[in-house]
Amino acid sequence: MNVTVLLFADLRVAAGRSELRLPLPEAATVRTAAEHLERELGERRLQGAMVAVNERYATPSTALAEGDVVAFLPPVSGG
Amino acid sequence: MSGPAAAAGHRFEVVRDAIDVAELLREASAPAWGAVASFLGSVRSPNRGAQVEHIDYEGYEAMMRAEMARLADEVGSGRDLGRCLIVHRLGRLRPGEISLAVVVASPHRADALLACQELVEGLKARLPVWKFEVGEAGGAYVAGRADAGPTL
Numbered sequence: 001m002n003v004t005v006l007l008f009a010d011l012r013v014a015a016g017r018s019e020l021r022l023p024l025p026e027a028a029t030v031r032t033a034a035e036h037l038e039r040e041l042g043e044r045r046l047q048g049a050m051v052a053v054n055e056r057y058a059t060p061s062t063a064l065a066e067g068d069v070v071a072f073l074p075p076v077s078g079g
Numbered sequence: 080m081s082g083p084a085a086a087a088g089h090r091f092e093v094v095r096d097a098i099d100v101a102e103l104l105r106e107a108s109a110p111a112w113g114a115v116a117s118f119l120g121s122v123r124s125p126n127r128g129a130q131v132e133h134i135d136y137e138g139y140e141a142m143m144r145a146e147m148a149r150l151a152d153e154v155g156s157g158r159d160l161g162r163c164l165i166v167h168r169l170g171r172l173r174p175g176e177i178s179l180a181v182v183v184a185s186p187h188r189a190d191a192l193l194a195c196q197e198l199v200e201g202l203k204a205r206l207p208v209w210k211f212e213v214g215e216a217g218g219a220y221v222a223g224r225a226d227a228g229p230t231l
Contacts (some may be wrong), residue, residue, distance in 0.1 A: 009137060009209035010220055034231050050228040052207065055142040057228035071139055071207070072231075075223030078138070078167065078208030079120045079179045079199070 001026060003064055005037060006071040011049065015041050024064065031060040033070050049074050089163040091147035093140045095170045103164050103182045112161040112184035116195035124174035132213045134221075136169040136178060139207035143167060150201045158190045165198065167206065 005022045012018045022040065024032055030051050038044050051058050052071040064070065090106070100119065107115045124131035147165045155163065161184040168178050181198050185191040203224070210221040 006139065008139060008207065009211075012137075031231070046231045048225065048230050050225055050230055052139070052142055052228075055139075055145045057205075059229045060231060071142065073139070073207050074209060074220070075225040076205070076207055076227065077210045077221045077223035078143075078206030079203045 001028065001064065001066040003028075003033060003066075003068045003070050005033070006069060008071070009074045011045060011072055011074055014043065014045055022070075028064045029060065030058055030062045030064065030070065033064060034060070034072070037072070046072055050076075089148075089151055090165065091144045091151070092166045093138060093143050094166055094168050096168075098166050098168055098177045098180045100177065100180060103166065103180055106164060107162050107182045107184040109161060109184065111186060113186055114188040114191040115182065115184045116188070116191035117183070118179070118181040118195055118199045119177050120179035120199075121177045122172045122174045126212065126214075129214045129216065131174050132215070133171050133173050134178075134213070135171050135211040137209045137211070138167065138169045140169070142207050146205050146207070147202070150198060150205065154194050154197045154201065158185070158194055159187060160185050160190060160194055163194070163198070165202065167202075167208065169208070 001024050003022050005020050007015050034046050050073040053062055054069055122134050151163045164182040166180045183191045183195045205227040212221050
C-alpha cells in the first residue's frame with residue numbers, strides 16, 4: 001500500500017521536505033511506517049514524536065490503510 | 080465541519096492575518112447569553128530572560144481545525160454553551176500580537192469561564208502547532224509538549 005507522510009517543524013527541516021509518498025507492506029502499522037520512513041530519510045529522528053493518522057492522534061500500533069495520511073508530529077507548542 | 084459543534088454555530092479557524100477580536104465578541108453576543116468569557120494569547124517578550132524578535136508559527140491546519148472541533152465537543156458536553164469561537168494565527172508574529180483567541184458564550188458564567196479555561200489548556204496540549212522563536216542570539220524551536228498521544 002501507499003500512504004502520504006507529512007512532516008513538520010524540525011522533522012520537516014531535517015528531511016528537506018514536508019510531504020512524501022511512502023510505499024509500505026500490507027498490514028502495516030504506524031510503527032512500520034516510522035521504521036520505513038527512518039530508512040528512507042537515513043536517520044533516526046522520529047523518537048519522541050507523536051503521530052496522527054487522517055488528522056487524528058494515533059498510536060504506534062494503529063493499523064494503516066491505502067491512502068492514509070500519516071503525520072509525524074514533534075512535541076507541540078500551540079497558543 | 081460536521082457534528083454538533085458545527086450545528087451550534089461555533090467557529091474553528093486558522094488564519095494568517097491579525098485576529099479581529101471585536102468581531103469575535105460581536106459573534107458571541109446574544110440576549111440569551113448572559114456570560115461571555117474570553118482568552119487572548121499573545122507573543123511574549125522577554126521569554127525566559129531573552130528578548131524575542133518574532134516567532135514563526137507553523138501548523139498542521141486541517142488537523143488544527145479538527146482538534147478544535149473535537150475539543151469543543153468534549154468541553155461542551157454536559158454544559159450549556161451558546162457559542163464557542165476559536166481562532167489560531169500562524170505565520171510570523173511580533174511580540175504583543177495575538178496568536179490565539181478563545182471566546183465562549185453561555186447563559187451562565189460558570190459554564191463560560193470553566194469551558195474557556197478547559198479549551199485553552201486542551202488547545203495548548205493538543206493543537207499541532209510549532210513555534211520557531213527568533214531573538215538576538217538566533218533562532219530555535221520552542222520546546223513542546225507530547226501529552227496528546229503516545230510517542231514513538
